[in-house]
Amino acid sequence: MSDELNNRIRVFRAEHRLSQGDLAEKIGVSRKTISTIEVGRFIPSTVIALKIARYFEVPVEEIFSLAEE
């Protein structure tokens, strides 16, 4: 589903000692949504991507990036 999009959500979660459920609750989505984004099965909407970035207080491109060709 998302061979084109890399993400570092797991890295940021580890740094902040957050479970998927914790992060999901903080940004108002379900754990399943976070889980599927994290494993690359689901490409998040712009709104969800921005919410995640805002929560971790980093630019969105630090979390999400296009995969190299």
Next chain:
Amino acid sequence: MAKQTETVTQFYERFIQRTAVAMLMMAFIYTISAFALVGGPSVAAIVDFLDRPLGIVIIIIMLPVFAKMVWLRIRQKNKCREADSFVAVTFKDAASRAFSVTFLTLILLLALSEGPLSDFPAAFFINIITAVSLATCSGWFLYANRDIEEDDDFGDADDHEDHAGNEERGA
């Protein structure tokens, strides 16, 4: 025994999942109803036997979550809608696939209704189309939502590097 609190988002996803299960059961009811129309009294008796219990099960599955959904919409309005979630997006995808399959089935049944199935009643075709539509939507949704429970740990320290999700866990 503490009961874990369900967030609005989690409830919304549960609502969609139950809707998909109910749709699959309805598809089954429409299918057997279609064959009851052309299968004679013995098939009709089986349908009569199954129809009501399945309908009751659907009501039992859907009524509590539907009532809670209405209540949430009254109380919190848009807060119970999470249009961007994985489950919601998957359901929309399933609905669009169901539309395509339904359309193709309509064309097929149209051809059959003018040929070998010309003696069949219109209700048969309507039931079949409805069943195909419901089964495709719910079936695709449930298939797309299979086995997506993932580990929820923080990973090791040396795991702190960029990763493409589908490489790490073989999604």
